[in-house]
Amino acid sequence: MSTLTYESALEKYDPVFGIEVHVELNTATKIFCGCANQFGSAPNTNVCPVCIGLPGSMPVTNEKVVESAVRLGLALGCSIRESSRFARKNYFYPDLAKDYQISQYDEPTCYDGELEVVLDDGEVVTVGIERAHIEEDAGKNTHVGGSGGIQGADYSLVDYNRAGVPLVEIVTRPIEGTAERVAEVARAYVATIRDIVKAMDISDGRMEQGSLRADVNLSLRPKAADGEDQSAVPFGKRSETKNVNSLRAIERAIHFEIVRQAGLLDAGQPVHQETRHWHEDTGETTSGRSKEEAEDYRYFPEPDLLPVEPDAAWVESLRGTIPEHPAKRRARLQEEWAFSDLEMRDAVNAGALDLIAATIAAGATPASARKWWLGELARTANDAGTSLDGLAIAPAQVAAVQAMVDEGKLNDKLARQVIEGVLAGEGEPSEVVAARGLEIVSDDSALEAAVDEALAAQPDVLEKIQSGKVQAAGAIVGAVMKATRGQADAGRVREIILQRAGVNP
Numbered sequence: 001m002s003t004l005t006y007e008s009a010l011e012k013y014d015p016v017f018g019i020e021v022h023v024e025l026n027t028a029t030k031i032f033c034g035c036a037n038q039f040g041s042a043p044n045t046n047v048c049p050v051c052i053g054l055p056g057s058m059p060v061t062n063e064k065v066v067e068s069a070v071r072l073g074l075a076l077g078c079s080i081r082e083s084s085r086f087a088r089k090n091y092f093y094p095d096l097a098k099d100y101q102i103s104q105y106d107e108p109t110c111y112d113g114e115l116e117v118v119l120d121d122g123e124v125v126t127v128g129i130e131r132a133h134i135e136e137d138a139g140k141n142t143h144v145g146g147s148g149g150i151q152g153a154d155y156s157l158v159d160y161n162r163a164g165v166p167l168v169e170i171v172t173r174p175i176e177g178t179a180e181r182v183a184e185v186a187r188a189y190v191a192t193i194r195d196i197v198k199a200m201d202i203s204d205g206r207m208e209q210g211s212l213r214a215d216v217n218l219s220l221r222p223k224a225a226d227g228e229d230q231s232a233v234p235f236g237k238r239s240e241t242k243n244v245n246s247l248r249a250i251e252r253a254i255h256f257e258i259v260r261q262a263g264l265l266d267a268g269q270p271v272h273q274e275t276r277h278w279h280e281d282t283g284e285t286t287s288g289r290s291k292e293e294a295e296d297y298r299y300f301p302e303p304d305l306l307p308v309e310p311d312a313a314w315v316e317s318l319r320g321t322i323p324e325h326p327a328k329r330r331a332r333l334q335e336e337w338a339f340s341d342l343e344m345r346d347a348v349n350a351g352a353l354d355l356i357a358a359t360i361a362a363g364a365t366p367a368s369a370r371k372w373w374l375g376e377l378a379r380t381a382n383d384a385g386t387s388l389d390g391l392a393i394a395p396a397q398v399a400a401v402q403a404m405v406d407e408g409k410l411n412d413k414l415a416r417q418v419i420e421g422v423l424a425g426e427g428e429p430s431e432v433v434a435a436r437g438l439e440i441v442s443d444d445s446a447l448e449a450a451v452d453e454a455l456a457a458q459p460d461v462l463e464k465i466q467s468g469k470v471q472a473a474g475a476i477v478g479a480v481m482k483a484t485r486g487q488a489d490a491g492r493v494r495e496i497i498l499q500r501a502g503v504n505p
């Protein structure tokens with residue numbers, strides 16, 4: 001067994017990697033039939049003759065799928081092919097009822113792109129995109145009993161709800177020259193794809209639900225001697241690790257494969273070209289099957305479907321819908337909002353960026369918008385086990401509450417109660433204020449009456465104040481706040497107490 005470390009492996013070998021990302025599109029219906037494209041339905045309820053491949057059924061391409069794929073291709077800087085045929089990729093597996101997958105082979109709709117990936121320290125790496133093609137997903141097998149794999153299972157179940165869910169598969173060119181930052185670049189690339197599809201609202205990008213899945217291939221080649229050109233050294237044999245389904249797992253799988261392959265090479269043993277399985281529990285990959293070549297799939301043009309032929313003017317109109325690159329948008333917003341790196345990172349990690357932006361657009365300052373979403377509302381979401389955008393409050397409502405604070409109508413404590421009322425479905429902030437009677441009492445005569453009552457109840461405190469112990473007024477402020485259910489302006493109450501006691505404030 002090799003005792004190599006990751007660092008020592010990278011001193012001797014240069015890693016080259018590529019990533020295939022499968023993006024499940026969030027169209028209302030599947031790619032070639034009218035079945036609902038919905039995660040989490042009861043098994044085999046979103047199915048029809050087309051998506052379970054009954055003889056004689058005819059697929060028809062969902063135009064919305066083509067639109068989403070073209071938009072994604074444009075966001076990845078790809079050229080859009082004028083005409084691309086679908087192809088049948090033939091293989092047998094129980095989750096593939098037709099015994100072939102409809103995909104694109106030699107004519108991907110999107111090809112030849114590049115994507116800038118911004119690392120945490122701001123360094124930019126440009127990743128070449130070979131292609132982004134349209135295909136259908138397969139169903140899902142569940143192996144029951146044993147360790148969850150097919151070996152040792154008591155029986156297996158198959159759910160065809162996912163069969164025919166639209167996918168775009170994005171394939172990079174080999175990514176070279178990343179050296180010790182290899183795992184970081186791989187992670188940042190997938191995170192960037194995820195951010196783009198979410199910003200474009202063409203997929204929910206949820207890796208934990210499989211709506212964004214990554215296969216990572218990696219090879220090592222000896223480092224070039226000083227003064228020699230690394231790119232002249234041929235690539236080594238690569239492994240392809242399938243279904244690495246979290247950003248953290250991408251980094252871990254790359255670490256593991258680099259150490260494993262370097263150990264083999266050091267021992268003079270070959271690295272086999274093969275697919276490998278990722279094991280989240282052990283952090284290891286294990287050998288799958290030897291990598292099949294394209295000819296094993298007997299690709300041929302799909303005879304039942306028209307080619308995809310997006311109109312050039314339509315493609316140009318879609319180009320106008322491509323959002324700003326997520327990393328560049330973050331940098332721009334951070335500058336506009338004057339957030340520190342830490343504040344910005346917290347906002348991004350909390351998924352609060354768009355909510356903060358919308359709250360600012362509705363009139364709040366950046367600091368107050370951040371305070372609400374990362375404070376009170378983040379705690380509420382956390383307690384409820386939901387995400388921020390799952391809370392029953394809109395950015396405009398948060399901005400409305402903050403506006404009342406700024407106008408002196410609410411203090412922080414009252415504002416939190418208004419937010420609580422909105423979250424509980426009691427209506428707009430102004431309605432909650434009216435229904436719960438939450439407005440600050442700024443009417444002096446009401447405050448004076450409350451102060452007089454509190455002073456009369458605690459004559460000893462009045463004496464202390466008058467004898468110069470002004471800080472004793474705190475007890476009276478507290479009593480007044482209690483009597484007004486927190487709705488008094490504490491500063492004004494203090495002034496009135498001192499006036500009543502005949503002490504100069």
Ligand SMILES: [Zn+2]
Nearest residue numbers: 033035048051
């Ligand atoms: Zn169907």
